[in-house]
Amino acid sequence: xxxxxxxxxxxxxxxxxxxxxxxxxxxxxxxxxxxxxxxxxxxxxxxxxxxxxxxxxxxxxxxxxxxxxxxxxxxxxxxxxxxxxxxxxxxxxxxxxxxxxxxxxxxxxxxxxxxxxxxxxxxxxxxxxxxxxxxxxxxxxxxxxxxxxxxxxxxxxxxxxxxxxx
Amino acid sequence: xxxxxxxxxxxxxxxxxxxxxxxxxxxxxxxxxxxxxxxxxxxxxxxxxxxxxxxxxxxxxxxxxxxxxxxxxxxxxxxxxxxxxxxxxxxxxxxxxxxxxxxxxxxxxxxxxxxxxxxxxxxxxxxxxxxxxxxxxxxxxxxxxxxxxxxxxxxxxxxxxxxxxxxxxxxxxxxxxxxxxxxxxxxxxxxxxxxxxxxxxxxxxxxxxxxxxxxxxxxxxxxxxxxxxxxxxxxxxxxxxxxxxxxxxxxx
Numbered sequence: 001x002x003x004x005x006x007x008x009x010x011x012x013x014x015x016x017x018x019x020x021x022x023x024x025x026x027x028x029x030x031x032x033x034x035x036x037x038x039x040x041x042x043x044x045x046x047x048x049x050x051x052x053x054x055x056x057x058x059x060x061x062x063x064x065x066x067x068x069x070x071x072x073x074x075x076x077x078x079x080x081x082x083x084x085x086x087x088x089x090x091x092x093x094x095x096x097x098x099x100x101x102x103x104x105x106x107x108x109x110x111x112x113x114x115x116x117x118x119x120x121x122x123x124x125x126x127x128x129x130x131x132x133x134x135x136x137x138x139x140x141x142x143x144x145x146x147x148x149x150x151x152x153x154x155x156x157x158x159x160x161x162x163x164x165x166x
Numbered sequence: 167x168x169x170x171x172x173x174x175x176x177x178x179x180x181x182x183x184x185x186x187x188x189x190x191x192x193x194x195x196x197x198x199x200x201x202x203x204x205x206x207x208x209x210x211x212x213x214x215x216x217x218x219x220x221x222x223x224x225x226x227x228x229x230x231x232x233x234x235x236x237x238x239x240x241x242x243x244x245x246x247x248x249x250x251x252x253x254x255x256x257x258x259x260x261x262x263x264x265x266x267x268x269x270x271x272x273x274x275x276x277x278x279x280x281x282x283x284x285x286x287x288x289x290x291x292x293x294x295x296x297x298x299x300x301x302x303x304x305x306x307x308x309x310x311x312x313x314x315x316x317x318x319x320x321x322x323x324x325x326x327x328x329x330x331x332x333x334x335x336x337x338x339x340x341x342x343x344x345x346x347x348x349x350x351x352x353x354x355x356x357x358x359x360x361x362x363x364x365x366x367x368x369x370x371x372x373x374x375x376x377x378x379x380x381x382x383x384x385x386x387x388x389x390x391x392x393x394x395x396x397x398x399x400x401x402x403x404x405x406x407x408x409x410x411x412x413x414x415x416x417x418x
Contacts, residue, residue, distance in 0.1 A: 094309070103301055103313035107272050127309045130297055133272055 003152055004065025005034045006084065008057065008074040013044025017070060017092045022048055024143035033149060037063065041074065060084075066152050068118075072096060075109055086155050090118045090143065091128065107132055116155050118148075167191045167414070170212035170233075172198060172219075179216050179238060181260035185406035188262060189414075203227050214417070234417050253416065255409040257362060259339045259401070263321060266345035270322035275299040276379060278327030278346075280320055280337055283307065286351035287331055289372035296376070299323060328383045328390075329375075335359050338366045339404050342397045347383065347390075349375060364400045 007025060012018045021038075028034045029052055037053045039060040046054075057074070060067060060081060067084035069075035075089045089110075096106035110117065110132040118138040119125035125136040137154070140147035169186055171179045173195045186193045196206045203223035215228060216236045228235060279287050279300040291298055291308040300306050301315035301323050315323065320337075324330055324344035332338045333352040338359060341348035349367045350356050356368040369375040383390040402408065 097309065097311070101313040103315040103319050107312070111272055130275075130310060131299065131312060133274055133297075 002032070003034050003149075003156075004063070005036050005148075005152070006060055006063050006065060006067040007036070007038045008060055008067055008069045008078055009038065009040050010071050010074065011040050011042040011044040012038060012046045012050065012054065013042075014047040018047050020142040021070065022046070022050055022052075024145040024148065025052055027145045028149070031145075033145070035065070039063070066155075068148075069115075072106065072109060075115060079109075079112060079114060086116070086152065086159065087114055088116045088118055088151070088155065090120075091124060092120060094124070094127065110134060116151075118151060167214060167417075168210055168212045169193050169214045169216065170196050170206065170210050171216040172196055174218045174238070181258060181263075181406040182216060182236075182410060184260060184262040185410045188407065189410060207231060207233075214413070234413075236413060253412060255403075255412070257335050257339050257359070257364070257404055258406050258409055259336070259343045259404055261343055261405045261407060263317065264324070264340040264343040266343075267321075267325050269326045273299055273319075273323045273326040275323075275327050276329070276384075277375075278323045278330040279306075279310075280323065280341075281331060281333035281350075281352075284333065284351050286370060286372055286375065290331075290375065293372060294376050296379070299327070329379050331375075332366075335362075335364075339364060339401065342401055343405070345394055345398070347393060347397065349378070362404070364404065365397070 005028065007021055009018060009021060012022065025036045025038065029036045037055065038050065039055050039057045041057045057077065060083070062083035064083050064085060066086040066088065067078055067081065068088045068090050069078040070090050070092050072095055078084070078087050110128065111134060117128060117134060117136050119128055119136045120141050122139055125139050128134060128136050138147070138151040169191055171183065171193065183193045194210050203221065204227060207227040212233055214234050214236065216238065217224065218238050227233070275297040277290060277296060277298045279298060280302055281287070282302065282304050283306050288308065291310050298310045300308070300311045301313065301320055303314045305311060321344060324341045324346050327346050329347050329349055330341045332341060332348050332350055333355055335355055335358055338348040338350065338355070349369055351370050353368060356366050359366050367378070369378070
């Protein structure tokens with residue numbers, strides 16, 4: 001059965017992140033490998049033509065399948081959604097480094113055991129591992145759809161194993 | 167003993183309050199703008215007063231009731247005037263808050279940093295593949311900076327680091343109380359503490375500090391443990407409990 005993949009983004013307006021996310025989501029959908037939807041927080045004019053269902057973030061609340069947050073705000077909201085069976089956080093940028101900032105919220109988010117972290121590159125993974133003492137298992141750039149499917153499959157297998165042990 | 171303490175912004179006497187309660191004394195906070203001095207002294211009947219600024223009303227109450235006084239100069243410096251005797255204690259650590267405890271899984275690291283950006287810290291952050299975590303009010307231009315932590319966050323960092331880079335004498339003493347090893351690149355701070363009997367290793371070269379961490383602390387567990395024990399011994403006289411004991415002895 002095809003997995004359902006939901007991207008949670010701040011917006012799909014002009015940005016490097018939105019461009020590649022839409023491109024790779026199209027590939028997943030065109031190749032028939034997944035049912036893909038995009039959920040946005042703010043309404044912007046899309047940076048490229050979107051041939052996929054796009055909805056407001058509130059609709060993702062009960063959406064089943066695999067949900068992928070792309071920013072700290074969407075990750076924090078994803079954690080409160082009861083629908084998704086698998087919750088991933090594609091760490092596109094290091095937004096928590098903006099000063100001034102209090103210590104705590106970012107650590108709680110990145111160390112949340114319900115969230116699987118995906119880094120864009122090895123340098124980002126090293127920063128995440130150093131700052132939050134976590135293991136970053138998945139590293140790939142620009143939402144590479146083949147690697148994304150591998151990561152999802154890995155997470156699904158791991159959850160199945162954990163449930164079997166429990 | 168009944169102790170009355172002027173409630174001062176900044177929680178200056180919080181360390182003394184915990185030490186006094188642990189020693190079985192009765193500690194009462196006094197909000198001067200809500201309760202006049204005469205009412206507070208009549209109601210509580212204190213034997214000891216902790217204050218920052220003495221008003222005429224307070225002075226009158228102190229003189230009439232024969233109350234001993236302790237004046238706080240700063241967060242970690244206190245002058246005691248017991249009778250006609252003057253004493254002073256510097257760099258006091260609240261051992262009820264800063265003490266040995268469990269390593270925090272999110273803050274576990276090789277070198278913790280709790281000071282303003284300095285060349286030694288920046289070289290460590292950019293030149294070595296070691297786990298470094300920085301908690302400080304002032305931002306650092308490095309990826310290891312986690313933000314401004316509360317006192318309890320800093321305590322957790324001190325407990326969870328092998329070595330902590332500091333530039334403030336009070337922080338160095340807190341690090342020792344948490345069972346870790348403070349180091350500094352601030353020569354003045356190291357000298358100041360040495361005058362008070364506390365030795366804080368001084369480094370200005372990142373390679374030397376890295377070697378100290380790698381060869382003495384990590385590779386030789388026994389040596390690291392002995393260093394921690396020696397540092398703990400120098401803490402004597404630098405806790406609020408010790409200062410309170412001195413005050414009580416002088417009162418008697």
